Amino acid sequence: MLSAVTLFLVMMAMSAVMMLVLSSQTHSGARGIREWLIANAMAVGAMPLFAARGHIPGLLSIELGNALLIGTSVMMYVGFRRHLGRSVPWRALALFAAVTMATVVALHYWIDSTPLRVVVVSLQHGGLCMAMCASVWKSLPMAARRYPYWFTIGATFGVGTGLFLRGAAYAARVGGWLPHVDVLTLDLVFFACGILSIPTLTLGAVMMANAEIIARATYAADHDHLTGAPSRRAFFAVAERECEHARRKAAPLSVLLFDVDHFKRINDTHGHAAGDRVLVEIVERTIAVLRNRDRCGRLGGEEFAVLLPATSTDTALQVAERLRAALQRTPQDAAATGIGYTVSIGVATLEPGETIASLLSRADAALYAAKSAGRNRVMSAGAGRYGTERRRA
16 A cells, blocks of 8 residues: 555655756756756655654654755746746745744644644645746746646646645644544545646646747747848748748739848958848848838848738839838948948749749849849849839939
């Protein structure tokens, strides 16, 4: 038959396993890992002390064991706050933990009631679990992947509810309101639930950390590290989807291809760091000109592409001209960089049966024509021929 000692040791083993899982993520950059590691280390330290009660001094099995257990729930809460980018109310937590610990000590040396100590510690743990639940719930709308958040909300709420029920049951036992309940069975039921609490909360924490790691990796793969614009791969993925949508809806789709005129001269004269600042500024100004549904991607070097869904050639030319004007900077205008620059833009609109590769190829040919015609201008490409040219005003 299961005993309390066995269950304590099982929880210790499960927390040790969770420590190994968390240790594998210490260099991932995920927030909260260190605090969750500390929490599980405290649980590993507390369980043998509880298991040895009656064989070691009460100062170790009661005071030290409960201090570690209180620290466990506090550090789990701190880990979730850190992970969610929220401030940690250290003073309130310290006061909460100190009051709980003082009550445990009083219930050892003054009254010496194990059930009352269980009530106090259960309420402390349950309250922090509900606080964790509330913190995760508030951050749910900003979550890139919601399943780990929903799992953690359910876990923290479930564990918190179980701890409150545990406290209520032990309070009822003290009050003599459970005269017909087998106390040993009640203890084992709550111990069995208790061994799952810290590992379950840690599992939710690990899932949220993994979701953050995946989100960062996905963002890094889909965005240019310098400018934050969608990468070449991400831009082509969006372009393929928009192309398919345009075919189904028989809607126009245009693309702008542009780069910085004489960009090598900027790098050679002002240095590559200054050139990088120019590229960052260009993306910022481009986004300011575009609609929310338009997409600007960095294809490589100083070359950028803009996808314009539901946009005809005439409208695309107007957008391109606004963009060219917005990106034309003199050294006096460019307060952030002190470097003047212009761009040349090629415009192409999707033809029936055309692929994205072909569309971009025509836009590239129009961009080359704009360069050949003197730069700082907009040119559009027809199906295999050059069309409208819009010169600098």
